[in-house]
Amino acid sequence: MDILQTLSKLVSDSGFAGFFANGGWKNLIMIAVACVLLYLGIGKKFEPLLLVGIAFGVLLTNIPGAGLYHMGMWDAYVYECPYDAVNDYALYNTAEERAYTQEEYYYYVFARACGHTAGQIEEYFDNLAENGGDLMTDVQALSTSADLDQDVVNAIDSKLKTELSFTDIIHLGGLLDILYIGVKAGVYPCLIFIGVGAMTDFGPLIARPSSMLMGAAAQLGVFFAFFGACLLGFAGNVAAAIGIIGGADGPTAIYLTTKLAPAFLGPIAIAAYSYMALIPMIQKPLMRALTTEEERKTKMEQARTVSKVEKIVFPILVATFVILLIPSTAPLIGCLMFGNLLKETGVTERLSDTAQNALMNIVTLFLGISVGATTVASRFLTLQTLMIVVLGVIAFMFSTIGGLLMGKLMYKLSGGKINPLIGSAGVSAVPMAARVSQQVGQEANPSNFLLMHAMGPNVAGVIGSAIAAGFLLAVFG
Secondary structure (H helix, E strand, O other): OOHHHHHHHHHHHOHHHHOOOOOHHHHHHHHHHHHHHHHHHHOOOOOHHHHHHHHHHHHHHOOOOOOOOOHHHHHHHOOOOOOOEEOOEEOOOOOOOOOOOHHHHHHHHHHHHOOOOHHHHHHHHHHHHHHOOOHHHHHHHHHOOOOOOHHHHHHHHHHHHOOOOHHHHHHHOOHHHHHHHHHHOOHHHHHHHHHHHHHOOOHHHHHOOOHHHHHHHOOHHHHHHHHHHHHOOOOHHHHHHHHHHHHOOHHHHHHHHHHHOHHHHHHHHHHHHHHHHOHHHHHHHHHHHHOOHHHHHOOOOOOOOOOHHHHHHHHHHHHHHHHHHOHHHHHHHHHHHHHHHHHHHOOOHHHHHHHHHHHHHHHHHHHHHHHHOOOOHHHHOOHHHHHHHHHHHHHHHHHHHHHHHHHHHHHHHOOOOOOHHHHHHHOOOOOHHHHHHHHHHHHHOOOOOOHHHHHHHHHHHHHHHHHHHHHHHHHHO
8 A cells, every 4th residue: 555645544534634624623622621621620629520521521522533422323313303403503493382293393494494484384384284285295395495505404304314222322323422321311310319319418407397498499590590591592491401500400400401402411511510619609799798797697506306217208208299299300309319218227338338439439430421522512612502601600699599588588487596598508519508608607607507507408409409300301301
């Protein structure tokens, strides 16, 4: 073989050549983003256990030619009707109440790509129903329209007509495609919830059940961000996935996003974990602004001692009641309460230890790198990603505000016996949010010890975010 030809082939096949291809500059930007995330995780210790893995996944998936993750393959797998986007075309279905057949949906997507409005398409379908006609002939005519570039036609056609199974992905995919199956199937977030449950003490919540009100109020940011995303033009399912960032619960955000809006998993996961690491910076100014010096100085009485029987019965009752109320919460609530039951029984120490340590560590490894793999440059570097980042911080702020306002109400109703600062711990970042309540409380009164009191709303927030995710999944799933 000719040496020059061989060298030329090696150069053209290298990843470096990919940077000079069409859109290659975006890969360079994403590699820079990965380095920034690595710095935040390693240098600044922002949620390092997950952020380091996510950042390295971002790096690997954006190296040209690596072939570790194939976005197009997953687009084919996650065939949904209506499909909300094809390439750079926003193809939103504004008539969500209509159940399209597959043929009708082919027409819908091509017509939207050609610039037809949703109203025009509905009028066409009504006319077709009244007068008859060959729908697939019209689809073919639209797909060969002069208004559409052939590359766009091919992209739409492949996305709509190809459906892959997990078996296909195992045979055809790269390493990160295979690891991502655990994310898409909802396995990793649920396994992490078993570990979270095994590490959580629900005693403070059982001792003061009113803490559940603060955990519920702290879900305000979820629905505030949801409505904000809808106003900005996001489809309902995507808005729901963005809103759950306000729950301050990374596994819940990942679980809901993979079910409702998998194309947005990368930016939503990065926003969720980044803001969880920034909770002290986000919450402290709001806590000082919304509470008075007198309220922050409030010392709380020690809660009653919770019996072992109560701690064993609690996860069983919560799992049963919540799942009966909202069945779609079963994977998250079921795994959370199962993990907690392992901790509290006293007869499953080995299983509890495995869930808290070995299982959590293994799943965290796979979860982080496979979530990072979804941040493909062409999908991440968009205006929508910027809007998600902004909506994410707004969601965190309003979740904190909701918890604080409920805390202030309970301060008044209790005659000044409940420190409203513990309401900010209603976001489910355990135990960081509770520690922030402790820190701000001690700044006002050095003899204040709010940590255990704040753990009640904190663990209530974990349950609350899972319930909020189940509700959104039931509505949009």
